[in-house]
Amino acid sequence: MSIGNSPPDDRPSVGHALAQARVAAGLSVEDVSTTTRVRVPIVQSIEEDDFSRCGGEVYARGHIRNIARAVGIDPEPLIEQYAAEHGAPVTPPPVPPLYDAEKIRSDPKRPNWTAAMIAAIVAVIGFVGFTVATSGGDGKSTADATPTSTVTTPSASATTPQGNNGANPRPNPSSSAIAAAPPGKVTVKVSAEGGTSWIQATDSNGKQLFQKSLKEGESKTFTDDKKIKLIVGNAGAVQLFVNGKDIGRAGSNGAVVRLTYTPGDPTQG
Incomplete structure (x- = not known):
């Protein structure tokens, strides 16, 4: 230099x-x-x-x-x-060639025909496999090859007892009450069949066995050696079974009744 x-x-x-x-x-x-x-x-x-x-x-x-x-x-x-x-040559500032700028631009994406062909082949293979599986291998559909099982359902007429114009009779709850009645004791079953009713039950010693409202369809059974005392609200909605016998409604609708039963009943005490 x-x-x-x-x-x-x-x-x-x-x-x-x-x-x-x-x-x-x-x-x-x-x-x-x-x-x-x-x-x-x-x-x-x-x-x-x-x-x-x-x-x-x-x-x-x-x-x-x-x-x-x-x-x-x-x-x-x-x-x-x-x-x-x-003697130092003047070097002009480099100008990027045009093709460099062209390289920067991303080429538009071309359709990926290879991926499309692979997807189509897989779809065809899957369809053929499904067709073979469903045809049972002999060209017949599985619906044709599978034997049809017949389930015989008993008709309503066969199971409906005769009488009462074919209607199903209401089961008799007294039979269950009879089976549940122990000998030598008093058994009282209270069933709210006509609506909600308030019930209080007390044994011979004055012990309160139950005090609550029974909703329609609910029932309660009480047993004692000597005596069962009842207070029944809305008595017309309550069906009574004493010592295995159906004695009917406890009273009229809306009425409050007091009842006492012993081992010798169904006569009201």
Whole structure:
């Protein structure tokens, strides 16, 4: 690298031109160094046309450009003059070729015919397998090959007892009450068949066995050695079974009755 060559004409050297411009701008070397971030010794060397401290031609051109802008002159003529004086070719800033920009653009996605063909083949294989499985292997459908089982359901007429015009008679609850009645004791079954009824039951010792409302369809059975006392609300809704015998409704609808039963009943005590 040349330290300082004389210009071929009357033009000032690159360094001298930068120094003149700095003085004309009223700037010191320190001011230029602060603005360009180029160290003071390097600025001084460049003004003396000594570019050996720049670290290479690329850095020298960069320093010349920055200093020229800092002192207010056009850097390009100085870059060209530096290249002519020091044999450094002027390298224009690289312009990306057109095809690079074309590469950036993503090509439109083409149909993936391979994936489409694979999907079609899989679909055909699946359809053929399903057809074979459902045909039983001989071209007949499984519906034709499977024997039909016949379930015989008893008709309503066969299971309906005769009488009452074919209607199902209400089961007689007295039979269950009879089976549940132990000998030598009093057993009272209260069944709320006509609606909700409030029931209180007490044994022979005065112990309260039950005190609650029975909803329609509910029933309750009480047993004692000597006596069962009842208080029945809405008596017309309650059916009574005493010692296994159906004695009918406890009373009229809405009425409250008090009843007592012993082992010798169904006669009311």
